[in-house]
Amino acid sequence: MSFGEKIRNLRKAQNMSQQELAKILDVHPKHISRYENNVSQPSLEVLLKLRDLFHVSLDYLATDEDSHDFHYKDxxxxxxxxxxxxxxxxxxxxxxxxxxxxxxxxxxx
Structure with a gap:
């Protein structure tokens, strides 16, 4: 899964619009569209905010892995x-x- 797909899925899972996410991240809404369409990559500062907001790891955001970094014991x-x-x-x-x-x-x- 691409970075853009991950961001889009995480955002939609929170029922959040691109505009809402942009406001939280303190970026222009066009940046969210560019991230989700894999046109550009966010700065480290924005990546850290995404990590904290969506409770995922930087590894998850930065790699092509499809799953989160956790696995259930059950x-x-x-x-x-x-x-x-x-x-x-x-x-x-x-x-x-x-x-x-x-x-x-x-x-x-």
């Missing part, structure tokens, strides 16, 4: 999350709410 849970990633956004939001409720119930948030 392989069944990992397969569920991979399947969830293929759902539409509305269904993903429902699952996020269920997970959040369970974490709150168990004082994990």
């Amino acid at each position: 392989k069944e849970l990992e397969s569920y999350f991979e399947a969830v990633d293929r759902l539409n956004e509305e269904d993903k939001q429902v699952i996020k709410k269920i997970i959040e409720a369970m974490l709150i119930k168990n004082n994990q948030v």
Whole structure:
């Protein structure tokens, strides 16, 4: 997966527009489009902001790897999350709410 695809996917997973991401990163919105279309690469400062914002590693952003740097100990849970990633956004939001409720119930948030 290209850098641009990763940024686009991460942004959309957060239901964020290019304009919103640009404001957070303190860059012009055209830069976001250029990043997502692999026309230009962000500075190290912007990469660090992306890392922190999306909770991913610099390795993930900078390499062609498709997966995040973490793996679940529970392989069944990992397969569920991979399947969830293929759902539409509305269904993903429902699952996020269920997970959040369970974490709150168990004082994990």
